[in-house]
Amino acid sequence: MYNIQKAVSRLDYAPKLKEIEVTDIKKGLGVFTPKPEKAVSFAALKATLKSAGYVLDSADITVAGTLSKDGDSWTVIAKPSGQKFVLEGPNVANVVTGIEDGSSIEITGSWKTEGQGANAREIIAPAEKKHALRDPRTNLYSARFVSAIFFTTYPSPDVDNSTEAPDPAAPIRVTSPGLTVYKGGAITPRVYLVRQHLGSLKVNRQIVDVSLSYTPSPHIQLEVEVPISRTSFHDQATSGSGVGLANITAWTKYRFFRQVKTYGDRQAAARFGLELPTGKKDAPDQSQINVPAFVRQQLTPINGGLAPHFDLAFSQAGGRFIFGGNAEAVFRTERDGFRMGHEQRFSTDLEYVLLPREYTKPGGELFLILETTFVHRGTGRLNGTPVAGSSATEYYLAPGLQYAALPRFVVEGSVQFPVVRNIGPMTLQTDVNVLVGVKYLF
Amino acid sequence: MRNLIAQSLLVLAVVLGGFVLASAQEKAPDLSLKDVNGKTVRLSDFRGKVVLLNFWATWCAPCRTEIPDLVKKQREYQSRGLQIIGVTYPPEDGSEVRRFMQETKMNYPVVIGTKETKHAFTTSETLPLTVIIDRDGKVRGMIEGIMYRDEFDEKVKPLLGSVE
Numbered sequence: 001m002y003n004i005q006k007a008v009s010r011l012d013y014a015p016k017l018k019e020i021e022v023t024d025i026k027k028g029l030g031v032f033t034p035k036p037e038k039a040v041s042f043a044a045l046k047a048t049l050k051s052a053g054y055v056l057d058s059a060d061i062t063v064a065g066t067l068s069k070d071g072d073s074w075t076v077i078a079k080p081s082g083q084k085f086v087l088e089g090p091n092v093a094n095v096v097t098g099i100e101d102g103s104s105i106e107i108t109g110s111w112k113t114e115g116q117g118a119n120a121r122e123i124i125a126p127a128e129k130k131h132a133l134r135d136p137r138t139n140l141y142s143a144r145f146v147s148a149i150f151f152t153t154y155p156s157p158d159v160d161n162s163t164e165a166p167d168p169a170a171p172i173r174v175t176s177p178g179l180t181v182y183k184g185g186a187i188t189p190r191v192y193l194v195r196q197h198l199g200s201l202k203v204n205r206q207i208v209d210v211s212l213s214y215t216p217s218p219h220i221q222l223e224v225e226v227p228i229s230r231t232s233f234h235d236q237a238t239s240g241s242g243v244g245l246a247n248i249t250a251w252t253k254y255r256f257f258r259q260v261k262t263y264g265d266r267q268a269a270a271r272f273g274l275e276l277p278t279g280k281k282d283a284p285d286q287s288q289i290n291v292p293a294f295v296r297q298q299l300t301p302i303n304g305g306l307a308p309h310f311d312l313a314f315s316q317a318g319g320r321f322i323f324g325g326n327a328e329a330v331f332r333t334e335r336d337g338f339r340m341g342h343e344q345r346f347s348t349d350l351e352y353v354l355l356p357r358e359y360t361k362p363g364g365e366l367f368l369i370l371e372t373t374f375v376h377r378g379t380g381r382l383n384g385t386p387v388a389g390s391s392a393t394e395y396y397l398a399p400g401l402q403y404a405a406l407p408r409f410v411v412e413g414s415v416q417f418p419v420v421r422n423i424g425p426m427t428l429q430t431d432v433n434v435l436v437g438v439k440y441l442f
Numbered sequence: 443m444r445n446l447i448a449q450s451l452l453v454l455a456v457v458l459g460g461f462v463l464a465s466a467q468e469k470a471p472d473l474s475l476k477d478v479n480g481k482t483v484r485l486s487d488f489r490g491k492v493v494l495l496n497f498w499a500t501w502c503a504p505c506r507t508e509i510p511d512l513v514k515k516q517r518e519y520q521s522r523g524l525q526i527i528g529v530t531y532p533p534e535d536g537s538e539v540r541r542f543m544q545e546t547k548m549n550y551p552v553v554i555g556t557k558e559t560k561h562a563f564t565t566s567e568t569l570p571l572t573v574i575i576d577r578d579g580k581v582r583g584m585i586e587g588i589m590y591r592d593e594f595d596e597k598v599k600p601l602l603g604s605v606e
Binding site: 001007051052054 | 504506588590
């Protein structure tokens with residue numbers, strides 16, 4: 001039982017508690033069909049939810065009844081209660097056009113009460129019209145109420161407090177997969193601007209990476225990541241560029257541990273990804289750039305063929321700090337005889353909640369982020385043989401900012417640069433990697 | 443044959459009904475929990491009073507809404523033998539509880555509970571949740587969600603005596 005259900009069930013026009021459906025407890029959404037013989041009241045709905053600690057943001061109502069002209073205004077008289085609903089708003093004229101006074105009509109719209117006591121009027125701002133009644137005995141009304149998160153801003157555990165706030169958004173740099181499993185969907189477009197070099201060869205990459213994720217339960221997250229890459233290169237003699245789809249990766253994340261504490265969540269998750277051989281594989285030829293074939297292959301958007309990713313991550317929040325870490329292994333297979341070396345990554349992520357200093361409501365939160373990444377890549381292969389000098393060991397720092405402007409909308413930017421590099425002579429060296437991204441939760 | 447089945451079902455219904463009735467009034471476990479100051483509070487210390495064990499948490503909006511009303515009830519019915527005990531539900535932060543207690547002027551003890559504390563009474567996931575224990579230490583009922591006035595009048599008031 002949810003508290004929202006209990007609160008609504010106390011209205012004289014409400015159905016039985018179990019007939020009040022809470023469709024999304026996180027968003028505070030519910031739906032119920034009031035008793036048809038009783039008059040309804042938005043103000044009463046608001047008051048009963050308030051008594052249980054909720055704020056009613058808005059409500060929609062569907063009323064079936066008889067359209068009636070009452071002076072200058074249109075009303076719908078509901079059957080069988082006889083309750084009058086006044087139609088207001090910009091859509092009224094459109095809704096009643098072509099319908100005669102006294103006709104049956106079903107109206108859905110935003111609902112409110114104006115006035116108090118005997119002077120109270122129920123107002124509907126119509127959104128749509130329906131002439132044909134499905135069944136005049138049932139579904140005469142269906143009211144949808146929306147209760148907003150208020151009063152508490154604390155994280156909540158997996159029990160019913162009916163106000164569970166969305167988890168804070170996780171860092172969106174790919175080196176830190178984040179542990180937050182937000183129940184619902186998220187779209188995360190990111191742009192990476194990467195500068196690399198190898199001797200006199202200079203390489204610039206612009207990567208647009210769009211991730212779409214869906215979380216059906218608090219433990220499982222499914223994600224697909226689609227990157228498109230543009231690579232331009234030049235040395236002292238020649239230059240060139242190319243655009244293409246990189247390898248699409250399908251991810252599944254399982255959050256197997258979560259201990260929720262006021263100001264101190266601790267969680268752990270395992271993630272498995274499968275990089276599919278979808279990327280553009282054609283490398284520039286020797287006439288376009290005079291470097292070894294293995295280096296030319298690195299100018300494509302791919303690092304090889306099918307590649308499973310295994311990732312284990314944890315995070316711990318405490319006060320204004322959030323600390324996380326993850327270990328990832330990537331096993332690459334060859335595609336047309338080419339692959340970079342297998343990869344091991346160890347990343348840490350330290351976040352500090354810079355703003356607000358006094359938390360009053362979700363949104364408007366600014367995080368300072370510092371990510372570190374240790375990467376070791378083994379020896380790559382070309383045409384079935386190992387390529388000497390293709391392994392690399394690097395350590396990166398990435399300071400950044402993340403701004404959760406709204407509870408469902410996050411902007412992030414960071415700059416990643418190497419602080420330690422031990423790279424073979426056949427591997428492009430990354431000098432800087434700038435990330436700008438947004439995340440929208442739905 | 444039909445009569446035999448009907449009689450058997452009747453006997454079964456009576457037995458099950460008795461069992462349900464008996465279990466509804468089973469003895470409350472003797473809880474021994476620390477309050478926010480580290481002092482041990484035992485449920486058995488309140489024998490002879492009508493105890494309302496109110497499971498709540500600072501992060502639970504309905505719980506916070508309910509507490510001022512519980513404070514009033516404690517004040518109003520204390521002389522008739524009412525004793526409310528707040529039991530926090532994890533995750534909880536001791537300093538946050540103390541701050542909230544001061545803000546709302548809670549006039550009854552609050553102990554730090556665990557999930558198991560609540561599970562000793564019910565498997566319900568709802569918060570707030572109030573367990574009604576009579577003067578003999580028997581569980582007389584449970585109220586899921588905010589305890590409304592009519593629920594208090596119906597389930598708790600009959601257990602309270604007249605003004606002492």
